[in-house]
Amino acid sequence: MTQVLEFKLPDLGEGLTEAEIVRWLVEVGDVVAVDQPVVEVETAKAMVEVPCPYGGVVTARFGAEGTELPVGAPLLTVAVGEPDGDRPAGEANASAARSEGSRPEGSRTEGSRAGGSGNVLVGYGTSEAPARRRRVRPTSTASTASITPTAPTAPTAPMTPATPAASAAPAANGRPRPAADGPVPVISPLVRRLARQNGLDLRELAGSGPDGLILRADVEDALRAARDRTGRAADEPQRQTAQTRPSPAAAEAARTTRIPLKGIRGAVADKLSRSRTEIPDATCWVDADATELMRTRAAMNASGGPKISVLALLARICTAALARFPELNSGVDTEAREIVQYADVHLGFAAQTDRGLVVPVVRDAHMRDAESLTAEFARLTEAARAGMLTPAELTGGTFTLNNYGVFGVDGSTPIINHPEAAMLGVGRIVPKPWVYEGELAVRRVVQLSLTFDHRVCDGGTAGGFLRYVADCVEQPAVLLRTL
Secondary structure (H helix, E strand, C coil), X not given: CCEEEEEECCCCCCCCCEEEEEEECCCCCCEECCCEEEEEEECCCCEEEEEECCCEEEEEECCCCCCEEECCCEEEEEEECCCXXXXXXXXXXXXXXXXXXXXXXXXXXXXXXXXXXXXXXXCCCCCCCCEECCCCCCCCCCCECCCCCCCCCCCCCCCCCCCHHHHHCECCCCCECCCCCCCCCCCCHHHHHHHHHCXXXXXXXXXXXXXXXXXXXXXXXXXXXXXXHHHHHHHHHHHHHXXXXXXXXXHHHHCCCCCCCCHHHHHHHHHHHHHHHHCCEEEEEEEEECHHHHHHHHHHHHCCCCCCCHHHHHHHHHHHHHHHCHHHCEEEECCCCEEEECCCCCEEECEEECCEEECCEECCHXXXXXXXXXXXXXXXXXXXXXXXXXXXXXXXXXXXXXXHHHHCCCCCCCCCCCCCCEEEEECCCEEEEEEECCEEEEEEEEEEEEEEECCCCCHHHHHHHHHHHHHHHHCHHHHHHCC
């Protein structure tokens, strides 16, 4: 027996509450298999293909591309099971009535439930969706019996106000309108969607199909008539408006572009605003001679094996500095009024993508060498550019490294990545005049900046951290003491 199951937008994890539909991968009427991706959505963290835990025929989709849906909102409905089309109408109806009548209410609900796959998103899981089944209406003329899925529709305002007398009156073709509290005689999900998208109340229509069935032509006729009425009423105001010149403010507004703060852009705006609101930050900076660091990197790469990146060397310096100054590898629990120091270093790094700024996280950075850090930076950067980072790869950082030198700038006062306590900024490494061993020379110089939460430490700790980082940049051999 056919059952219609409703698949809702699952919890994508890490506190995400909504997602935007980017692209539908199936159409109404398509046959889908269990765990087949049906829609691509964009969260505040990444692009995700959402698989459906049911196999069957798609009967309805909810939301057009670009629509933002909250977690738990219906995504689509799927008709699961074998149809009753091979049995006569009387036999199918009688069988359905007997099976429904012979089972208690509780078991009826359980019996109509199909188990989900549980694999909507790896690492998050979904619960089983309850089966939705419409009551079988006995018919005298139908040659087959079917259980018709009814897609849940958002309440819409009727296009014309209806009074009780008007709703009870017959339509122009002599057929009665459906009762106010009875089922709407519609079978096709396409007809329901067309009416819903145009704000049309199907109870105000008299169907031209068998037994008053509302067809697509009925909906289109009603919409056409409504447009004609609206067009005639709007003609006169439009003519008067065309004769008046818009005010300067209106003309300026017409040239203004408004961009919604949603998706990654909205998430970044919320996090940065929260950081500025909650964290009393301060910044210190220092110039460092990076000539020896660049020579060390060149020697490493000349020895064969995978190439070592500058970012990996800076990350290795950061983890060594955090071991000496653990106050900066921490956060603040405002509710408990406690500073929480972390034993492990999960190092975030800022990555600019076409979709906006993201901060992937390298787990257990303090346990990795330069080669491992280089490989992980490359993997996460590629995933960020492709929009394939998982929520787990974008959260849980304890300290952030921001290499804004790739944009050709020397310095910055970065905003702390809430709820962390500090961020190290690195400018471009360029040749500059520098006093080296008592003489003026051209050296490769970099500006380093540290923005820190003044609640977790004082300036002495922050200055000591930054000075140690600068010393390691100028003399990489300093790191040998901690290796």
